[in-house]
Amino acid sequence: MSAVHAELSAAEGLHLVLGLQHTLLPNAPTLSALLPREGPTARFPSTQSHVLVQVSAEGRELLLWSLRRILSLSKAVLYLEEEVLGGRIGEGRDAFGFRDGLVLPTREQVLRNAVVPSGPLAGASWLLYLRFQKDLERFGHLKPRAQEYVVGRTRDGELVADAPAEAHIHRARASGAGENQLLIRRGFPFRHSGEEGLAFVSASADPDYYQRSLDALLGAGGQTPDAMLRYARAVSGGLYLAPPRDWFHSPSSPREATS
Numbered sequence: 001m002s003a004v005h006a007e008l009s010a011a012e013g014l015h016l017v018l019g020l021q022h023t024l025l026p027n028a029p030t031l032s033a034l035l036p037r038e039g040p041t042a043r044f045p046s047t048q049s050h051v052l053v054q055v056s057a058e059g060r061e062l063l064l065w066s067l068r069r070i071l072s073l074s075k076a077v078l079y080l081e082e083e084v085l086g087g088r089i090g091e092g093r094d095a096f097g098f099r100d101g102l103v104l105p106t107r108e109q110v111l112r113n114a115v116v117p118s119g120p121l122a123g124a125s126w127l128l129y130l131r132f133q134k135d136l137e138r139f140g141h142l143k144p145r146a147q148e149y150v151v152g153r154t155r156d157g158e159l160v161a162d163a164p165a166e167a168h169i170h171r172a173r174a175s176g177a178g179e180n181q182l183l184i185r186r187g188f189p190f191r192h193s194g195e196e197g198l199a200f201v202s203a204s205a206d207p208d209y210y211q212r213s214l215d216a217l218l219g220a221g222g223q224t225p226d227a228m229l230r231y232a233r234a235v236s237g238g239l240y241l242a243p244p245r246d247w248f249h250s251p252s253s254p255r256e257a258t259s
C-alpha cells in the first residue's frame with residue numbers, strides 16, 4: 001500500500017483515497033459492526049474488503065493508467081473483488097437527474113468532521129463505502145413533483161418547502177448530518193452492464209456517526225424510512241480507515257506493519 005500511495009500520490013491530476021479494513025491495523029479499536037444494517041423496508045449489506053481505493057483523475061487516460069498501476073503493484077497480496085467506473089453527469093447530477101454535492105464543505109468542516117482529532121488514530125479518517133443500484137424505471141414513473149418529494153429538493157437543488165418527513169434530505173438531516181456536519185460525502189454516478197447507480201463514499205471522524213446516519217435513513221427504532229431507499233438499493237458496502245499520509249512514508253514507524 002505504501003508503494004501504491006507513493007507512486008499514485010506523486011502523479012499530477014490524480015486524487016487518491018486509500019482505505020484499509022481497520023482490523024488490519026495494530027491496536028485497532030473494537031467497534032460494534034456497522035454493516036450489515038437493516039430497517040423495516042431496506043438493508044445496507046456488508047461486502048467488506050481489506051482495501052478500498054478511490055481514484056479520480058482529470059482524464060480517462062490517467063484514470064486507466066492509475067487503475068492498471070494499482071492492480072500491478074498490489075497483485076502479490078490482493079485480488080480485485082469489485083471495480084466500479086463512474087463519471088460526472090453534466091454539472092454534477094445523479095442518475096435520477098438531481099443535482100448532488102450542492103453544499104461544498106469548507107476546509108474547516110472537513111478537518112472538524114472528517115478527521116480523527118486525537119489518540120492513536122489521530123489524522124486518520126473513517127470511510128463509508130456504499131454502492132447503490134437505482135431503479136430508473138420505477139423512479140421515472142413518478143410525476144416530477146413526486147420525484148422532488150422523494151429527494152426533498154428540486155432537480156436543480158432548491159429546497160422543497162412542503163416535502164414530507166420521508167424525503168431523503170429530511171431523513172439525512174434527522175441524524176444531524178445535514179450541511180456537512182458529522183460526515184463529508186460524495187456520490188459518484190456509475191453505469192455498468194445496463195445498471196446505473198451511485199457509489200457513495202464519505203469520510204467521518206467517528207464511525208458512530210455512520211450508525212446514526214444509516215439508522216435515520218433505514219427508519220430504525222420507529223423512525224420514518226427514507227423514501228429514496230424505495231428507488232435505490234444498496235448492493236455493497238464497507239467501513240474503512242484512511243490513514244494519514246505520513247503513515248505510508250515512515251519505515252521506522254510501528255504503523256508500517258500495516259503496509
Ligand code: HEM
Binds near residue numbers: 103172232
Ligand atoms: C442512492 C443513494 C443516495 C442518493 C441518490 C442521494 C442523493 C442525494 C441528493 C440528490 C441530495 C441533495 C443534494 C445535496 O444536498 O447535495 C442529497 C443530500 C444528502 N444526502 Fe444523500 N443520497 C444517497 C445516499 C445517502 C447516504 C447513504 C447518506 C448518509 C449516510 C446520505 C446523506 C446525505 C446528506 C447528509 C445530504 C445533505 C442534506 C442537507 O444538508 O441538506 N445520502 N443526497
